[in-house]
Amino acid sequence: MVDDNRDICELIENILLAEGYNVESCCNPLEFGKIIEGNKPKLIITDMLMSGVDGRTLTKEVKGNPETEGIKIMMMSAHPDAVKISENVGVDDFLSKPFEIDDLVKKVEKLLK
Amino acid sequence: MQENFPLSISGLKGDVLENLLNHIPFGFSLMTGDYLVESVNDFWLQIVQKTREEVVGKNLFEVFPETKEQLSPIFENIKTTGKQFYAPEYSIKMIRNGILQDVFFNFVYHPIYDEDGNFQYFATVVIEITDLIGVKSKIKEAEERLRLATESTQTATWDLNLKTFEVVHSPYLAEIFGYDKDEKILHATMREHLVEEDRKNVVEKAFEKALKTGIYQYESRLIDKKGAEKWIATQGKVFFDESGNPYRMLGVMRDITEKKNNEILLQQSHHQLNTAMDATKLGRFDMDPETLEKFNFSPRFLEIFGYDVNTETIDSKIFEKHIHHKFIPIRLEALKKAKETGDLYYQTKIVLRDKTVKWIEIYGRLMPSPDGRKSYISGTIRDITEHKDFEKNISESEKKYRFLADSMPQIVWIGEPDGTLTYVNKETLDYSGKNYNDFIAENGWTEIVHPDEQEENIRLWMRSVKTKKPFFFEHRFRNKENEYRWFMSRAYPELDENGNVKKWVGTSTDIDDMKKQEKQKNDFIKMANHELKTPVTTIKGYVQLLKKMRGESDDKFLVNSLNTIEKQVNKLTALIGDLLDISRIESGKLPLNKKEFSLLELVTETIEDIKAAEQSHQINFELKHTSDIEVFADKERITQVLNNLLTNAIKYSPQSDKVNVEMYVDGESAVVSVQDFGIGMEHDELTKIFERFYRVSGDDEETYPGFGIGLFIVQDILERHDGKIWVESKKNVGSKFYFALPLYKD
Numbered sequence: 001m002v003d004d005n006r007d008i009c010e011l012i013e014n015i016l017l018a019e020g021y022n023v024e025s026c027c028n029p030l031e032f033g034k035i036i037e038g039n040k041p042k043l044i045i046t047d048m049l050m051s052g053v054d055g056r057t058l059t060k061e062v063k064g065n066p067e068t069e070g071i072k073i074m075m076m077s078a079h080p081d082a083v084k085i086s087e088n089v090g091v092d093d094f095l096s097k098p099f100e101i102d103d104l105v106k107k108v109e110k111l112l113k
Numbered sequence: 114m115q116e117n118f119p120l121s122i123s124g125l126k127g128d129v130l131e132n133l134l135n136h137i138p139f140g141f142s143l144m145t146g147d148y149l150v151e152s153v154n155d156f157w158l159q160i161v162q163k164t165r166e167e168v169v170g171k172n173l174f175e176v177f178p179e180t181k182e183q184l185s186p187i188f189e190n191i192k193t194t195g196k197q198f199y200a201p202e203y204s205i206k207m208i209r210n211g212i213l214q215d216v217f218f219n220f221v222y223h224p225i226y227d228e229d230g231n232f233q234y235f236a237t238v239v240i241e242i243t244d245l246i247g248v249k250s251k252i253k254e255a256e257e258r259l260r261l262a263t264e265s266t267q268t269a270t271w272d273l274n275l276k277t278f279e280v281v282h283s284p285y286l287a288e289i290f291g292y293d294k295d296e297k298i299l300h301a302t303m304r305e306h307l308v309e310e311d312r313k314n315v316v317e318k319a320f321e322k323a324l325k326t327g328i329y330q331y332e333s334r335l336i337d338k339k340g341a342e343k344w345i346a347t348q349g350k351v352f353f354d355e356s357g358n359p360y361r362m363l364g365v366m367r368d369i370t371e372k373k374n375n376e377i378l379l380q381q382s383h384h385q386l387n388t389a390m391d392a393t394k395l396g397r398f399d400m401d402p403e404t405l406e407k408f409n410f411s412p413r414f415l416e417i418f419g420y421d422v423n424t425e426t427i428d429s430k431i432f433e434k435h436i437h438h439k440f441i442p443i444r445l446e447a448l449k450k451a452k453e454t455g456d457l458y459y460q461t462k463i464v465l466r467d468k469t470v471k472w473i474e475i476y477g478r479l480m481p482s483p484d485g486r487k488s489y490i491s492g493t494i495r496d497i498t499e500h501k502d503f504e505k506n507i508s509e510s511e512k513k514y515r516f517l518a519d520s521m522p523q524i525v526w527i528g529e530p531d532g533t534l535t536y537v538n539k540e541t542l543d544y545s546g547k548n549y550n551d552f553i554a555e556n557g558w559t560e561i562v563h564p565d566e567q568e569e570n571i572r573l574w575m576r577s578v579k580t581k582k583p584f585f586f587e588h589r590f591r592n593k594e595n596e597y598r599w600f601m602s603r604a605y606p607e608l609d610e611n612g613n614v615k616k617w618v619g620t621s622t623d624i625d626d627m628k629k630q631e632k633q634k635n636d637f638i639k640m641a642n643h644e645l646k647t648p649v650t651t652i653k654g655y656v657q658l659l660k661k662m663r664g665e666s667d668d669k670f671l672v673n674s675l676n677t678i679e680k681q682v683n684k685l686t687a688l689i690g691d692l693l694d695i696s697r698i699e700s701g702k703l704p705l706n707k708k709e710f711s712l713l714e715l716v717t718e719t720i721e722d723i724k725a726a727e728q729s730h731q732i733n734f735e736l737k738h739t740s741d742i743e744v745f746a747d748k749e750r751i752t753q754v755l756n757n758l759l760t761n762a763i764k765y766s767p768q769s770d771k772v773n774v775e776m777y778v779d780g781e782s783a784v785v786s787v788q789d790f791g792i793g794m795e796h797d798e799l800t801k802i803f804e805r806f807y808r809v810s811g812d813d814e815e816t817y818p819g820f821g822i823g824l825f826i827v828q829d830i831l832e833r834h835d836g837k838i839w840v841e842s843k844k845n846v847g848s849k850f851y852f853a854l855p856l857y858k859d
Binding site for chain 2: 012015084099101102
């Protein structure tokens with residue numbers, strides 16, 4: 001889970017933990033690379049607009065790297081046009097903020113099948 | 114003429130007979146079977162123009178050899194058949210006064226038998242009727258001439274018996290009345306065809322007059338058998354008997370429909386001409402082309418020269434009296450020309466008696482006189498004072514206009530109907546750093562337009578030029594420091610009476626600062642939207658988590674509180690969304706993601722969602738269509754529309770407990786209506802509610818929550834879908850909102 005907003009990171013962590021998933025949060029996007037190396041996740045949920053790092057760039061990096069291209073990516077954003085924008089980058093799903101936690105859970109389930 | 118001839122004359126005494134025979138007014142002769150003339154009377158001699166000595170005792174055919182061929186077979190026949198020969202209008206060629214003529218007789222040749230039945234004599238009774246024949250043939254000729262005359266002049270004839278009212282008429286009369294030419298019409302029928310008004314006022318009166326004076330004359334309308342209206346002219350003469358009573362009337366009748374119509378048309382065109390003359394305020398006059406004398410001045414003529422039509426008159430010297438001295442030579446020149454060519458034209462100033470000065474224009478044409486009298490010049494005069502002043506004013510006002518345009522800090526330009534620029538003001542040149550010629554030459558203005566806007570600029574400008582509709586466009590112009598600034602350009606066409614463009618007048622206003630501010634505002638709103646949504650996401654997330662984890666709790670208060678918080682969070686989200694939308698609508702950037710979907714499904718789902726959130730009202734849905742209704746639209750936005758209408762319906766009817774939703778198809782559109790039974794609206798509010806920021810208020814200035822931008826957004830969404838939204842409402846009764854979307858077509 002990548003978001004520069006700590007509260008949101010924690011929220012999503014809590015939601016997914018309650019569903020029985022293993023979640024690791026990254027509230028500093030710059031450290032993202034390190035965390036990935038350590039423990040390759042099956043799904044990355046990332047915010048689109050973060051200070052310093054753009055979720056799209058992150059997506060491109062992950063998908064562009066042969067080692068990590070298999071990882072599923074879900075983009076999150078409050079931005080209204082974000083759906084279109086993220087489609088172009090190659091994300092696997094999109095979640096608009098604010099969201100229904102049922103929606104989040106369903107999407108995560110689907111992506112991790 | 115039938116003669117009753119006594120078959121036996123033997124009963125009469127000889128000399129009595131002789132006497133008788135000599136005094137009867139017809140020729141009588143007795144001839145033997147061998148054609149020897151026994152006895153003739155004087156009359157007979159007169160007819161044949163012979164003397165007694167020449168004839169009596171002689172063979173008839175010796176005296177009249179030329180008659181042998183014709184007469185001998187007749188006599189022989191009489192001898193054999195014993196029947197008399199009656200030949201009326203019998204012609205015999207005879208020599209009279211040395212000339213062989215056709216002489217016409219009424220003959221009776223009668224065989225006379227003696228007591229024993231033997232043939233004794235031929236008795237002949239003759240009367241010459243050459244004159245009568247002549248008269249008869251003259252009558253025939255006259256009749257024929259009359260017939261020809263009446264046929265060629267399309268004149269019908271009639272002969273009316275004034276006692277019995279039987280009428281004999283020519284075939285053409287039947288045709289006038291619309292019947293076949295062989296049909297015979299009764300006098301009463303003819304009367305019936307006359308137009309009622311004319312029959313009473315014209316014809317019957319003329320008839321009465323005719324019986325007294327002998328002359329019958331009238332013009333009247335009739336409706337013929339086929340229903341056509343015609344005009345006829347009738348003339349007749351009454352014949353009186355010896356006692357002075359009218360017994361017969363003879364007359365003619367003509368179809369004068371065309372003539373009458375022409376008369377009416379002529380009158381009308383005269384009237385029109387006069388009206389036209391009045392309307393153009395032309396004065397009229399006539400002029401003798403040789404002596405240059407003027408006469409026949411129309412009232413308008415006097416008016417132009419400042420004379421009172423009712424009390425004053427003018428004479429031929431009118432021009433000399435009033436012409437402005439500077440124009441005397443011009444006038445003389447024009448008059449000279451008029452003498453030569455027959456055309457008169459000049460403009461001049463005249464000075465009226467009260468010293469006012471006017472401009473007039475004179476036109477004159479040589480008219481050939483219709484009846485051979487000498488030709489004259491028909492002239493018109495027009496007061497062109499205003500016109501002349503106007504011309505002067507125009508050039509003055511043009512100067513003022515240029516001055517104004519140059520002192521304005523706006524860019525001002527003028528274009529031709531085809532779109533090329535012919536004028537830019539000083540500010541334009543100062544701003545762009547270009548010179549006038551560069552600008553005007555070959556669409557030089559496009560050069561300073563930012564490349565991103567150039568194409569659209571030219572396209573829209575050409576479209577305006579073609580459609581003659583005003584031009585609006587926001588674009589960037591490069592200034593002399595090579596920086597681009599935003600301008601709002603507007604151009605309006607100046608049209609002439611026929612609707613063609615005389616010229617384009619355009620201005621461009623510097624809106625760069627405004628544009629920058631707007632961008633800042635929009636950027637701010639986008640950011641605010643993002644910033645606001647972040648905490649909202651967190652709140653919502655945790656509330657939902659809590660509900661999940663503690664939702665089954667016995668603590669009712671907890672559960673209800675959580676539900677309340679979630680509802681409010683959703684409302685907050687919606688409000689934030691509206692805020693963002695409105696800024697995007699204004700900058701024209703509201704994106705639509707259209708696809709085909711079932712409107713029915715969307716409506717039912719949305720209603721379900723609302724029902725779950727708001728339990729205060731019962732939402733009834735009725736589908737008035739037999740099948741599914743599909744549209745091609747942005748599903749989320751249409752959901753937004755329906756949500757907005759439903760929440761409004763609930764919001765604005767707090768005292769009611771139901772909302773009705775209907776869906777149907779109207780022509781090419783799908784229509785959904787949402788009806789509430791709440792506070793309703795006044796008639797004048799109905800259009801205002803779609804305005805941005807407008808909010809309806811209830812009694813006691815109670816206000817209802819919301820930014821007042823919902824309907825503004827809804828209208829924009831529908832317009833962008835080529836749909837419509839409208840409302841019916843009555844104060845304190847309720848409102849019914851309708852929206853329509855085009856049906857999806859394969």
